[in-house]
Amino acid sequence: QVQLQESGPGLLSPSQTLSLTCTVSGGSVSSAGYFWTWIRQPAGKGLEWIGRIRPDGSTNYNPSLKSRVTISLDTLKNQFSLKLSSVTAADTAVYYCARDALGSGANYLWGQGTLVTVSS
Amino acid sequence: QTVVTQEPSFSVSPGGTVTLTCGLSSGSVSTTHYPSWYQQTPGQAPRTLIYTTYTRSSGVPDRFSGSILGNKAALTITGAQADDESDYYCVLYMGSGIWVFGGGTKLTVL
Secondary structure, three states, X not given: OOEEEEEOOOEEOOOOOEEEEEEEEOOXXXXXXXXXXXXXXXXXXXXXXXXXXXXXXXXXXXXXOOOOEEEEEEOOOOEEEEEEOOXXXXXXXXXXXXXXXXXXXXXXXXXXXXXXXXXX | OOOEEEOOEEEEOOOOOEEEEXXXXXXXXXXXXXXXEEEEOOOOOOEEEEEOOOEEOOOOOOOEEEEXXXXXXXXXXXXXXXXXXXXXXXXXXXXXXXXXXXXXXEEEEO
């Protein structure tokens, strides 16, 4: 079955760029009809939708983060990635990658999440 | 910006029925918002319960059901069990490829 696994640095300094990768196993990021999504959750708070990418490379981003976010695909490595620039302490959160299918709304298949802390 | 609203907390007795709701700060929720629901216990990734308003995700017991009640999306849990004590989140599609989560409801079973 399809599994997703996040990876990346767990500690960043303010103003740096957050870079996370989601490795997909048991399926292909090139498969038509799927969205590959990033979601985050600050400690003790709710979920926040960051954005998503389709296999054709088209993206949608949370308007509140759009100026700082880039989501991309690496079909050779079967991964998709998140970059968030100019981070501050407010970007400290558990970051989840997820997959959902076209026509199924937000029937997310979730990764286990990875904690990113922004601290000087 | 439109805010997705959920009850901050709710409680239910074991064996009882509870309905959690998901609304909009402005306007009504309909099936065109494709409401979905997630369950999350501390330290764990969320689990998808319901998507596109009514459809249960694979392996989700039929004690969980989704609907539209009035101007909100709703998640109903019947025969509540101790391990239903969790945080529950909804998400709504806002158009133009954008999704927005609600703030979540902390459900206590006591």
